[in-house]
Amino acid sequence: MTLTNEQIINAHRAIGVIDSGVGGLTVVKEISKLMPHESVVYFGDTAHMPYGPRSYEEVRGFVFQMIEFLRHQEIKILIVACNSATAAGLSYYQKASDLPVLGVIEPGVRAALNGSSSGRIGVIGTTGTINSSEYEKALRRQNGSLHIVSKACPLFVLLVENNLVDTPEAKRVAHEYLDPLVREEIDTLILGCTHYPLMTELIQNVVGPSVQLINSADEIAAEVGEILNKGNMINPLNSEKPRFRFFVSGSPTPFEEVGSKLLNRSVKAYQVTLPSTS
Amino acid sequence: MTLTNEQIINAHRAIGVIDSGVGGLTVVKEISKLMPHESVVYFGDTAHMPYGPRSYEEVRGFVFQMIEFLRHQEIKILIVACNSATAAGLSYYQKASDLPVLGVIEPGVRAALNGSSSGRIGVIGTTGTINSSEYEKALRRQNGSLHIVSKACPLFVLLVENNLVDTPEAKRVAHEYLDPLVREEIDTLILGCTHYPLMTELIQNVVGPSVQLINSADEIAAEVGEILNKGNMINPLNSEKPRFRFFVSGSPTPFEEVGSKLLNRSVKAYQVTLPSTS
Numbered sequence: 001m002t003l004t005n006e007q008i009i010n011a012h013r014a015i016g017v018i019d020s021g022v023g024g025l026t027v028v029k030e031i032s033k034l035m036p037h038e039s040v041v042y043f044g045d046t047a048h049m050p051y052g053p054r055s056y057e058e059v060r061g062f063v064f065q066m067i068e069f070l071r072h073q074e075i076k077i078l079i080v081a082c083n084s085a086t087a088a089g090l091s092y093y094q095k096a097s098d099l100p101v102l103g104v105i106e107p108g109v110r111a112a113l114n115g116s117s118s119g120r121i122g123v124i125g126t127t128g129t130i131n132s133s134e135y136e137k138a139l140r141r142q143n144g145s146l147h148i149v150s151k152a153c154p155l156f157v158l159l160v161e162n163n164l165v166d167t168p169e170a171k172r173v174a175h176e177y178l179d180p181l182v183r184e185e186i187d188t189l190i191l192g193c194t195h196y197p198l199m200t201e202l203i204q205n206v207v208g209p210s211v212q213l214i215n216s217a218d219e220i221a222a223e224v225g226e227i228l229n230k231g232n233m234i235n236p237l238n239s240e241k242p243r244f245r246f247f248v249s250g251s252p253t254p255f256e257e258v259g260s261k262l263l264n265r266s267v268k269a270y271q272v273t274l275p276s277t278s
Numbered sequence: 279m280t281l282t283n284e285q286i287i288n289a290h291r292a293i294g295v296i297d298s299g300v301g302g303l304t305v306v307k308e309i310s311k312l313m314p315h316e317s318v319v320y321f322g323d324t325a326h327m328p329y330g331p332r333s334y335e336e337v338r339g340f341v342f343q344m345i346e347f348l349r350h351q352e353i354k355i356l357i358v359a360c361n362s363a364t365a366a367g368l369s370y371y372q373k374a375s376d377l378p379v380l381g382v383i384e385p386g387v388r389a390a391l392n393g394s395s396s397g398r399i400g401v402i403g404t405t406g407t408i409n410s411s412e413y414e415k416a417l418r419r420q421n422g423s424l425h426i427v428s429k430a431c432p433l434f435v436l437l438v439e440n441n442l443v444d445t446p447e448a449k450r451v452a453h454e455y456l457d458p459l460v461r462e463e464i465d466t467l468i469l470g471c472t473h474y475p476l477m478t479e480l481i482q483n484v485v486g487p488s489v490q491l492i493n494s495a496d497e498i499a500a501e502v503g504e505i506l507n508k509g510n511m512i513n514p515l516n517s518e519k520p521r522f523r524f525f526v527s528g529s530p531t532p533f534e535e536v537g538s539k540l541l542n543r544s545v546k547a548y549q550v551t552l553p554s555t556s
Contacts, residue, residue, distance in 0.1 A: 005286050005290075005514045005515060006515060008283050008286050008287065009286065009287060009290045009514075009515065012287045069548060072521070072523045072546075072548075073523075074352070074521070236283045236287075237283060237284060237287065243350070243352070245350045245351075252551075252553075270347065270550050270551070270552075271550065271551040272548050272549065272550050272551075273530075273548070273549040273550075273551075274548075275530075
């Protein structure tokens, strides 16, 4: 198939990813595995992290600032790689953008429904995500007879962002949050926050090997691949090394540390001051 | 001529422009006039402005930080639109980059030599540029018998960056700097700083109508056009609206104000913190 110049240029554009911090990097990692030639522009709103306790309106304000910034960065698709931000208003972002905009709730829901045999599904996320009941609503739309147990785990994001996952206090916190879910005999646990794949080992240890963890990053990457394929938007320079641009609103150093470890490459991030939303 | 995908994508990239502040926008303006479909990525190092009084080594450090930032911004050519930065080490930047890198001294020199009939040429610039004698050396390389009068005008950049050009004190300062050049009966005056085209009216009033002002921005834009043409690097989407990305290291507001006025379009700039050079 021959592409026009416009199509070639569009297909060469990067995949845009936004998150409140480092969590969306788990999505970047899966995208890189699945589509090693695709480039990524990332914005982590670390100055306003965590989003979990904030109002939807406030979160939407931050998200629109990031979208406005990425609009100048030449992207072909936008991933809202943050459950709190997705819950706060995915349809708003989609209406405001002429690009495909993907959230992180639907892909995790699909994977959980495929994975669960008992129909007893746990969902963990930030306070904002759990209070929104977006996962519960999406699960019930597909299957009305599920047994769903949700639990807000507000400290998890802070453990990840501050590199404290491998500490005894993290283990204690994880038991506090997750033991009630284990007692409900779930067979599937949706990691309803893109930060949580960064602490998979701890979570799996606490819930035990019989519970299947649903990492929505895998699912999102697969969905991005499908959309790019269908839209003739796969990078046409298939020998090209991917280009990564990372921007944060807070200090770049902790982001670079977590990012370099996770992505197994040197991550350089620039601090950008987003205008205040007032 | 048929371009490969690589050539199409490269040609679609933006023109990179760096400066210590708003001065390089005069170059952007001329580029837009000459090549209305070309996109621009601009970095104004307003946090470290003015460059004039700083050491070459320090200025080169700042310039390399900006080049490193723009490298991630997908550009096809880089313009060092600042005389102090050009004087501090254009050949260093050229060696460190695999893109064409253009400075602002040679184009102005060529235009002045073409324009002067008496061979009495004035050069004004920042203290750094004038102390470097780069203009004088470049002029003398072409013609050993010129009468060259140079004058550092360190306050001019500050007048422009602080929107004070139309004040009585600016007029007084301009007379202080320029009257000695007029007494030397120059017929041509090189504006050896990309900020100075923003105060052309004041300068022309002080030196009188018989002195021709050389605005290097025009010359640079023409040279960029030639390089892009020769290298098959003209934007292949010739119906496209140009994309402008502006970044500054200091507060965006004064940059946006001067930029919007100069370019006659709404200029939105993002503040980026460059890592300190140590």
